[in-house]
Amino acid sequence: MLQTRVIPCLLLNEDSLVKTVKFENPSYIGDPVNTVRIFNELEVDELLFLDISASKENREINFHILEEIANECFMPLAYGGGIKSVADIKKILQIGLEKVAINSEAFSHPELITNAAAQFGSQSIIGAIDIKKNFWGKYEVYSHSGTQKQKVDAVEWAKQLEKLGVGEILLTAIHKEGMWSGFDINLIQQITRAVNVPVIANGGANDIFSIGKAIHDGGASATALGSMVVYQAKDMGVLVNFPDRQKLERELNK
16 A cells, blocks of 8 residues: 555546546546446555536436445545535445545535534545636636636635635646646645645646655645546557556655
8 A cells, every 4th residue: 555645536427437638628538337447456545536527517416326336446435526415425425435525515605514524524525626727827716627717715715625624635736637747836835835634636647756746845645646547648548557556655755
């Protein structure tokens, strides 16, 4: 088991596994249940599934696919997308998942996080923040799969999520997502220096060294990998995989 968490972040579009670039143009990757089976064989420590269309389309959570995934999954599992109530969270956890990630609903109903943390424990609640760097280099917070800009400061919103009761933060740089260009270290630093909960850096991983940089330079507690674990390499075909553990250990333990 890796001491620092390196988590495959897999995107659902209803019952299909897809991959996006900057949250756009989803490409079909495969069947999520079969993908879980492969990650079981690869002995991955943790998995994260995000439904990219549930909140944007105001669609119900696909509990059926979550049940299928949970029945196959041998490792801790988290899910985000379309979560609107404590009842939703309860059902997800009862299915067998360990954590939920909340993003869009936190802006209109922040009490959802507080109530959920009180009922299920902060360790079960991830506060997800999607951030895009605009033309002038300013970081802007978005919800609903990057389609709705929120009038909040990124750092202040991270602090607010911590106060509300999240156990960790999933920080996604939209402008880096799917680009194979490395993490936004400056963004990660701003958030990790502002909060005391673990931060999972997401968006831009392109090799083992970029993962180490997010941890050592950015201060992230964990990293989430998208393209790296579903493609052979940049501009190459689909191949579900995971980085070499010995190389990862050496990089992360520098």
